[in-house]
Amino acid sequence: RRPPRSTLFPYTTSSDLWNQFTLAHFAPPPSVDAAGHIASDGRRVRGHRQLAARFSCSLAFRRAQELKGTEKLSLGQTFVAGVGGRHFEPKSRQWYAAALSADLPKAELGKVGEKALFPLAVSILGDPVVLWRDGFGKACCLADKCPHRSAPLSMGKVNGDTGAIECIYHGWQLDGGSGKVTHIPALISGKAIPSNAASRAYPVCEQNNVVYVWMGPEKDATTEAFCDLPPQDIDDDGMPLLGKAGYVCQYMCVDLPIDHSLMIENLLDPAHIPFAHEGTIGKRAMAAPLEMKLTKTTRGIRGSVKEGYSLGFEAPCNVLHTPPKPGKMDMWQYVNCTPTAPGQMRMVYRAYRNFGTFLDKIPPLRRLLTRVSQKIVFQDYNLLIGQQQRLREKALAWNCAIQVDSLPLVYRNYWKRTFGKTGQDGPWWRGWDG
Numbered sequence: 001r002r003p004p005r006s007t008l009f010p011y012t013t014s015s016d017l018w019n020q021f022t023l024a025h026f027a028p029p030p031s032v033d034a035a036g037h038i039a040s041d042g043r044r045v046r047g048h049r050q051l052a053a054r055f056s057c058s059l060a061f062r063r064a065q066e067l068k069g070t071e072k073l074s075l076g077q078t079f080v081a082g083v084g085g086r087h088f089e090p091k092s093r094q095w096y097a098a099a100l101s102a103d104l105p106k107a108e109l110g111k112v113g114e115k116a117l118f119p120l121a122v123s124i125l126g127d128p129v130v131l132w133r134d135g136f137g138k139a140c141c142l143a144d145k146c147p148h149r150s151a152p153l154s155m156g157k158v159n160g161d162t163g164a165i166e167c168i169y170h171g172w173q174l175d176g177g178s179g180k181v182t183h184i185p186a187l188i189s190g191k192a193i194p195s196n197a198a199s200r201a202y203p204v205c206e207q208n209n210v211v212y213v214w215m216g217p218e219k220d221a222t223t224e225a226f227c228d229l230p231p232q233d234i235d236d237d238g239m240p241l242l243g244k245a246g247y248v249c250q251y252m253c254v255d256l257p258i259d260h261s262l263m264i265e266n267l268l269d270p271a272h273i274p275f276a277h278e279g280t281i282g283k284r285a286m287a288a289p290l291e292m293k294l295t296k297t298t299r300g301i302r303g304s305v306k307e308g309y310s311l312g313f314e315a316p317c318n319v320l321h322t323p324p325k326p327g328k329m330d331m332w333q334y335v336n337c338t339p340t341a342p343g344q345m346r347m348v349y350r351a352y353r354n355f356g357t358f359l360d361k362i363p364p365l366r367r368l369l370t371r372v373s374q375k376i377v378f379q380d381y382n383l384l385i386g387q388q389q390r391l392r393e394k395a396l397a398w399n400c401a402i403q404v405d406s407l408p409l410v411y412r413n414y415w416k417r418t419f420g421k422t423g424q425d426g427p428w429w430r431g432w433d434g
Contacts, residue, residue: 101210106134130153140165142202151167207230209242247354255345281376294406330355333349
């Protein structure tokens with residue numbers, strides 16, 4: 001049965017145009033409706049619109065051909081196949097940034113009931129999860145659903161005496177490591193806890209002061225997950241940035257009603273900065289012709305428009321900005337754009353810098369710097385919420401492209417082959433409406 005027309009990402013495609021160019025990465029993704037179903041019957045662009053699209057993409061296509069050299073592969077095969085290698089696996093078999101390490105509440109001895117702390121509720125790929133630290137400080141993650149009556153565990157408390165999460169409905173306590181129920185107040189003495197009284201436990205990893213959750217199948221938990229841990233935040237010399245002498249790190253975590261793919265494309269686009277960020281980090285006078293040079297990396301791809309400064313994408317949804325002035329004002333920015341639900345995302349941001357480090361020691365100035373960073377994010381938010389609304393109104397995501405658009409377009413092809421897949425491997429629950 002054909003899925004309904006898209007209301008979230010109503011893209012149109014022209015398959016004959018894309019096939020002629022063998023340029024999969026210019027093809028818009030299939031439509032996704034409000035229920036998370038992905039349409040396979042993309043509407044064709046006809047007449048002058050098709051012709052305009054052909055010529056508008058030609059410049060970027062020629063640049064792609066130059067980058068390929070004499071290879072007979074499409075750009076999608078040349079670059080996108082190198083985006084993370086195994087990361088074309090289903091998008092669930094990945095680590096996703098869920099929260100900052102400092103945001104996880106920890107069980108505190110003696111704090112129970114009303115005095116206990118609330119756990120942290122997050123959604124990843126449409127799956128609601130709950131996070132906290134047990135009595136030993138270990139990060140725990142369970143499906144946010146009590147195995148008794150499906151009440152959200154995130155409405156409960158972190159029991160300070162046991163380190164378990166306690167359901168608000170009947171006080172059932174669940175172990176954070178296994179997900180099994182360890183205590184039922186109403187259970188008659190001598191009776192065993194039901195064998196199926198457990199919630200799904202997700203593998204958790206902390207890296208770069210960020211809590212990552214492995215969303216893959218439970219059978220992968222002890223194999224794939226810990227064979228491919230989230231990478232450290234490093235500089236171009238491969239040195240870890242966290243704790244590096246002379247550097248401080250600014251953290252930020254914010255939820256946005258923006259599809260994560262739109263935000264990633266925005267972060268991989270240097271041409272928008274003079275205009276979208278005028279008044280903060282951009283000036284109209286900075287606008288200039290830009291040529292994007294692409295380079296494959298171990299886990300993704302980088303693009304550079306000037307010496308020493310690059311933007312990078314790493315699977316599944318991570319963005320890197322290298323220093324704008326290497327050697328003088330080093331500022332490495334790592335951004336996780338975690339998809340939480342259709343049209344929604346969580347941004348987990350780290351910025352490592354070797355200038356203005358004194359600001360970190362003065363709380364009012366540190367808060368001021370945080371507000372400036374938030375203002376920059378919300379400058380993007382204002383335009384992206386407008387773009388997302390136009391897509392809901394059946395506008396095209398890409399009407400034409402120029403040479404500097406090659407990096408976000410390569411990312412879009414990765415999105416199509418992972419998050420844009422149809423069938424059971426789609427990213428959202430069936431029936432999920434966001």
